[in-house]
Amino acid sequence: MTLAKPFLSDNAAAVHPRVWDAMRKADQPDNPYDGDRLSAELDARFTALFGRECAALWVATGTAANCLALGTLVQPHGGVVCHAEAHIEVDEGGAPGFFLHGAKLMLAQGEGAKLTPEAIAAFVDPIRNDVHQVQPHAIAITQASEYGRAYTPGELAALAAFAKDRRLGLHMDGARFANAAAFLGGSAQTAARAASGPVDSLAFGFIKNGGMGAEAVVLFDPERAMDVRYRRKRAGHLQCKGRYLAAQILAMLENDLWLANAAHANAAAQEVAAGCADRLLHPVEANELFVRLTEAERAALRAQDFAFYDWGADSARFVTAWNTRPEDAQALGKAIAAL
Amino acid sequence: MTLAKPFLSDNAAAVHPRVWDAMRKADQPDNPYDGDRLSAELDARFTALFGRECAALWVATGTAANCLALGTLVQPHGGVVCHAEAHIEVDEGGAPGFFLHGAKLMLAQGEGAKLTPEAIAAFVDPIRNDVHQVQPHAIAITQASEYGRAYTPGELAALAAFAKDRRLGLHMDGARFANAAAFLGGSAQTAARAASGPVDSLAFGFIKNGGMGAEAVVLFDPERAMDVRYRRKRAGHLQCKGRYLAAQILAMLENDLWLANAAHANAAAQEVAAGCADRLLHPVEANELFVRLTEAERAALRAQDFAFYDWGADSARFVTAWNTRPEDAQALGKAIAAL
Amino acid sequence: MTLAKPFLSDNAAAVHPRVWDAMRKADQPDNPYDGDRLSAELDARFTALFGRECAALWVATGTAANCLALGTLVQPHGGVVCHAEAHIEVDEGGAPGFFLHGAKLMLAQGEGAKLTPEAIAAFVDPIRNDVHQVQPHAIAITQASEYGRAYTPGELAALAAFAKDRRLGLHMDGARFANAAAFLGGSAQTAARAASGPVDSLAFGFIKNGGMGAEAVVLFDPERAMDVRYRRKRAGHLQCKGRYLAAQILAMLENDLWLANAAHANAAAQEVAAGCADRLLHPVEANELFVRLTEAERAALRAQDFAFYDWGADSARFVTAWNTRPEDAQALGKAIAAL
Amino acid sequence: MTLAKPFLSDNAAAVHPRVWDAMRKADQPDNPYDGDRLSAELDARFTALFGRECAALWVATGTAANCLALGTLVQPHGGVVCHAEAHIEVDEGGAPGFFLHGAKLMLAQGEGAKLTPEAIAAFVDPIRNDVHQVQPHAIAITQASEYGRAYTPGELAALAAFAKDRRLGLHMDGARFANAAAFLGGSAQTAARAASGPVDSLAFGFIKNGGMGAEAVVLFDPERAMDVRYRRKRAGHLQCKGRYLAAQILAMLENDLWLANAAHANAAAQEVAAGCADRLLHPVEANELFVRLTEAERAALRAQDFAFYDWGADSARFVTAWNTRPEDAQALGKAIAAL
Structure with missing residues (x-):
């Protein structure tokens, strides 16, 4: 074809040559799983990029990245507010139901597949605060959205304030995070910080942007990282030759590729x-x-x-x-x- | 280090040069997920190797391969008999509990981490046939075992007969299937058939044997494959650039590498x-x-x-x-x- | 108050005197769980009522009754089409997500909280037949509906034909099944058969109708009953003094109470x-x-x-x-x- | 028979006359679920009995009581150390696997089905502190044990100290808690406190002791009660005529029945x-x-x-x-x- x-x-799309190069360079003995030298660099590299402490883990798919991060924000009996056209609702084969042990996706509306505090409130406020109704535990937004729309720093700040007020976690599906960052402009640091705002966690996508099979789960509350590490293993996502995944991500970060x-x-x-x-x-x-x-x-x-x-x-x-x-x-x- | x-x-261990070559050759446009030309070859290639119809799917880890295959044999309220030192019990971070929705691992004994019909019967027979006790639905064996022991064709036939008699599924964790096959000897076909015997499913490992991040879930009841395809997606294991995984597996099969x-x-x-x-x-x-x-x-x-x-x-x-x-x-x- | x-x-509402009487009569030694003489009568009594072979199990709540029955029709990676205002979606605290291991509720529309083949098709037909989207496995309707509307035999026949054509299970939440049956009229047999139509399973409610804490899960494919029995135990719903639940149900059936x-x-x-x-x-x-x-x-x-x-x-x-x-x-x- | x-x-066994009386007295209009006057008394009554603040919820079975309480102590990727002959391992049909979303039961040994710090340490200490092995999150003991043995206050204090040291929760399956308390002797308060020691949660059994279908989940960290309330509903265990369950429990507490x-x-x-x-x-x-x-x-x-x-x-x-x-x-x- x-x-x-x-x-x-x-x-x-094909894999970027510099990603290939980095993978080949990783082709020497090192510790298995994420005990290798490359995986060990991730936390520091993402902390530098985002300007706030974070933990970062590789995982092979965006589906897993989103679900593992959400698992730190949502209990099985809770819910995740997302857009009715969000990828996690529409195109991930029910993965959130699996990873979150039956937690509920709660479908809000919004132009361009973007959520606003008002749209979320319109959905969330009618939920009775009793045990008969699933209570929201977190919000998931997509940056750039499923219709290629970028959240601005102001919009993200408003969402984060709303989430904090309602005691909801805030997760960002960043399958095309880089495209949103590029749209917002500036240096890599400036763009990354603008595009992520004050979210609690980010599934930072690289595969659609020149990688092969590595995304980063970025947790801005590093204490939650240990849980994610256990859950990554439990979900069969801890690859023993993880250094090849770390290599991809580091190559993408290198020189702001x-x-x-x-x-x-x-x-x-x-x-x-x-x-x-x-x-x-x-x-x-x-x-x-x-x-x-x-x-x-x-x-x-x-x-x-x-x-x-x-x-x-x-x-x-x-x-x-x-x-x-x-x-x-x-x-x-x-x-x-x-x- | x-x-x-x-x-x-x-x-x-490092990745075999021929695996690298095959991955590089896959670096051209094709359909995403498992819609590419390479993934489409897998069923036929494994059917030829094993001499009986099967479906084969790539997945990034042995943990996922085992759990996805077991998911077709075990209901959430059932159990899987395995050796007390089986990898799925000891070293997979509770993955079977996750993938099988709380199904129980039932720990039998046996020399060299191998199971026998007698050892399984000794564990299974005392289970009362009532709803208060979890009933076994399947058996999982490891070829070669966690102590590097190979099941012979005769041993496998006996286990399969026992499983059939008790109406239990029989799954093989083949993280080191190739080593067992090499031990049993003969051509690739002869060795593969001898080492797999009449199991219902096989997690055929390539990663420990020169691959990077691709194992094959082989289902000898191809009707079960569609369920596994849905579950693979749901578990976040359907990589969008799946052709690079298919390429690894095909390279390993090519010329019996x-x-x-x-x-x-x-x-x-x-x-x-x-x-x-x-x-x-x-x-x-x-x-x-x-x-x-x-x-x-x-x-x-x-x-x-x-x-x-x-x-x-x-x-x-x-x-x-x-x-x-x-x-x-x-x-x-x-x-x-x-x- | x-x-x-x-x-x-x-x-x-209070418990009906005849239900009390039956419970008191059950206050003598018998076998625990569902091994008592009263529980043993249920299958035959419901088979006679509905005029087709069925298995019937007591359970303490409608929530559990619905979820246990649905568990025989839906795999964890599948979905249940129900009305957007169905009780299982709105008022059961996410129980289907728990019992069905993350299966998805798929929300169709319809006047009076009733579904029609057309309304279901409108929801189901756009679902792509691929692993990225959760596929429907079953339909759940409520008789009488959440707005007190009864499905007629003709409507039920049309839904069952649709379900069969699409290879979907058909479950009925009958929390107020008796009220629908009474509306449709006739003898107990006539009314029960008219109100249930050819559904695969029914959660037959008694609690809202004079019982204390017993509903019946009625499975018109009795082969599925054994799975439900295991799952009932696993969900902590197998009460050891089950005879008091069976007594309630039998009292409700007696003389068509x-x-x-x-x-x-x-x-x-x-x-x-x-x-x-x-x-x-x-x-x-x-x-x-x-x-x-x-x-x-x-x-x-x-x-x-x-x-x-x-x-x-x-x-x-x-x-x-x-x-x-x-x-x-x-x-x-x-x-x-x-x- | x-x-x-x-x-x-x-x-x-039959239901105690005073339990019957209390249930009959409850047969008047009140709020559904646990909004009634009787359910509202439970927290205070158990707090008085145990002499420390607790929340108490009714539930129909010991299986559910244990699993709901454990759910507040164990994450899905963790484990519960219990005796190899513990009821939750042997006779609850895999309920912990269901309620705890696949968390693992870890089987320690001990005379008379009782656990000691040493026996738990012998099991727990060899567990590598890495993601490949399930980590213990809690301990579950049975009072009286499955062999009718009572833990003394000293033994409970030692277990609690061990649990605290290892940062493990400590749950007590009290299906026959009353029998252990009676063995330890003294007034109701004295006996209840001696038999429960400093556990985090207790499934206080009444059914085997004259009740019909009501056990109490007692949570000594009342902040965890809200989660249990949501999970009780989600598991189909929130009965709408809950006042009949509360009545049973209150009757059992009244005059130390x-x-x-x-x-x-x-x-x-x-x-x-x-x-x-x-x-x-x-x-x-x-x-x-x-x-x-x-x-x-x-x-x-x-x-x-x-x-x-x-x-x-x-x-x-x-x-x-x-x-x-x-x-x-x-x-x-x-x-x-x-x-």
Whole structure:
């Protein structure tokens, strides 16, 4: 299968050469599991990036990263407020139900798959404070959101204040955290801090951004890390050759590769957006575009060798990646404009 | 840390060059998850190897492989009979309790960490057939066992007949399946079939044998595969760049690399064994040696730069790997003999 | 607290004298758990009532009854389609998440908290048939519904046909099954069969209808009963003096007390309805009334010593019971009419 | 079935008349669930009895009482150290695995099914402090033990000190707590405090001692009670007519009926023991006797209309109850002596 101009997803893109290099360098004897020298660097590296103490653990998938982090914030009899279109609700095969032992996802609404304190309150306030109803224990947001929208530092601060007021944990699904950070701009530190705000935990995604199979669970309350370490093992996610996962993450952090890759993908998305501003369902703030296109128009694009997913009956989703060729992005933008 | 003569474990050994090559070849666009061309080959490849229809799925760890397979054989209110020293009981952080929703591990005894129908019956027969006691649903054995012992085809047939008679599933933890197969001998097909016998499912290990992070869950009742696919996703084990895992496994199968690597490790173990036959706690049938050694003797070996784990107060465990240098194995054998 | 004219709920009503008598008669030595003579009668009694073979088990709460029955129809990685206002979703403290090991409740819509094949299809059809999305395994309906609506035999047949076509189990929460049966009319057999239709399992409620603490889990596929027996024990619901629960249920079945009690409650509800037909939010088909009433009107009723719950800002819920005094029901109807 | 001289178990004995009376008195309108006046008294009544602040909740079975209490002490990835013959391990159908979400029971040894700090240390100390092995989170002991042995205040203090030192919770399964308290002697307060010592939680049994279907979960850290309340609902154990359960417990506490009933049963056991002191497998400290008896001897006793369970091949278990007739106990003692 040749995907000449692939806009299906960033989740199957090739691995970045510097990630490969780092993995190869890790190919020497070291301690198993996370006892190796590379894994030992993670806490310090993420602490430096975010400017506040944290613990960081590798794990092979975003699904596991989110669920392991949420496990520190939610008891089995509690609930997690998330957007009705959140990935953890829609596309993770019920993983939160498994990892959280039957805790409930509570589905709030919000434009662009983003939550606001008001939207959460609208859902949470009617819950009677009695044992017959599941009580919320945490909030989960996605940065960038499932519609490619970025939370601003102000929005995150408001959510965190709300969470604190209601005594709820606040977790961030950062499968495309880098793209949100790149959108918010500034140095790696500035961008990372702006994009994460004061959340309690973050599933920091690298796989969609040039990695192979390593995400970071970042816990800003490091005391919770030990529980996560036990639960990671218990979930079969403690790989014995963990150094290859640590190597991927460190390579992505090195020289801010994570930010550069995301900036590249975002720029490609803007190239496309330039050709279809009037058709966009959502502002383009990361590397995803949701574009109003008829069935015939989609067929016309596919005839030009563009690969992408339908999004409902009248739209399509295009995703750019760290390795999207600028000429492909420009071509796509022009092709849509020419429809 | 330099581990000049490493006998700590095979679980952190380097990745085989042909596995690396296969992973690099997979570094081109393809479908995500297990929709890629490589993952699609697995069922047929394992069916050919074992000579009976099976479904095969990649997963990143043996812990997950065992638990996902057991999930098709055991209901949450049932139990799994395993050896009291089985890895799933002792060293998987309670993963079976998590994946099997609280099903019980039932600990039988047996020499060399091997089970026999008699040993299982001795445990199972006193269980009252009433709802107050957890009923066994399956048996889990380890090939090669936690003490490096191989089940023979005759032993496996007897266990399978017993399991069938009692209506129990039979699962094989094959973290070192290749070493057992190499011990039993013959072509790849002959060895694989002999070592697996008529089990219902097998966690076929590659990581300790030259892989990086891919094991195969092999289900000889392919109808059960769909459940495992859902559960794999639900457990956060469906990696989006799954083709890199499939590539590892296919590389291991190609030209029987899995068997050659295991034969190499087994041969190295025999080199060591030659120097300490009188000190062995268990016959050496795979790539692990359990050797009676005083504290002073162990210190003397470590002073010669041999790395290994203590095994209780009076013994040590040595593990060879696909890349153990013959001269290191010989040196170790001689060093022990010279104590 | 004196509740002179209690319409709060049927769930705390006194216990029927004949239930008391039966419990006292059970106060002699017998086997523990469900090994007693009374428990042994249940299967046959319910088989006779429903006219098809079934197994029946006592359990202390409707929550447990529903969840234990659903456990035979749904795997942990699957889902249960229910109404968004179903009791199992709204008012059981997340019990399905616990008993079903994280299986998902899938919330469909429908007038009067009733489901239809069309409403279920509207929810289920967009679910992609892949491992990323939880697949439905069963449907749960409530008879009478949470708004006191009864499913007709025709509606049940349509749901069962739909369920069969989609290979979904069909469970009925019958917390107020008797009230629905009484509404549908006829002899006990006729009414029970009409109200249950061809469901796979039924949580047959007695507690709201004159019992103390015993509901029946009725499984129309008796082969599934053994699993439920194990799960009942595992959930701590196998009481050692189970004969007192069996006695309650048998007393309710004896001379069709269950139907007579429900008919009484339904008649009382009709008395009330006669006074507020123009204010009803839902047709009154069982023993619950949802009545449009302003805050001032509700205060006026409470000043007359009527006890009931608010239902949102502009309505109230009134529930009649097996022991509602007809004069109280008439008085309530008149009081509302006079507002 | 007539059980003329029943020594099978106390678990199916009739209900005490004063319990019946209390239940009948509760047969008037009140709030559902645990919102009634009787349930509201429990905390204060148990606080007075034990002389330290506690919360107390009714629940229908000892299985649920133990598991709900343990749920406040153990995380899903942890373990509970209990005796290998503990009821929660042997006879609760895997309930701890269900309620504790797969947490592990860790089986220590000890004479008379009693644990000591030394026995626990012998089990716990070899557990490596790493994520590959399940770590203990709590200890569960049974008072009186499964062999009818009572822990003394000194033994309880030693266990509590050990637990505190190791940062483990300490739970007491008190299915026959009253019998242990009666053995230790003194007023109700004195006996209750002596028998409970400084445990963190207690499942205080009433069912085997004259109740019908109500045990108390007593939490000496009342802050944990709210979690238990949520979990009780979630497990389907919040009965809507909870006042009948509260009534049972209050009746048992009233005028120390619980202690008088247990003293009666204990005295009956001593009557039996007087006839078989030389055959006893365990000292008789509560209401259970384990007596060496050949098959022929057991047949001879049964021919005299004594009902009891075999205990292995060469022994029998006899259990007395609150309503054991002294003449039956004497007759049994004499019959054994005459063998």
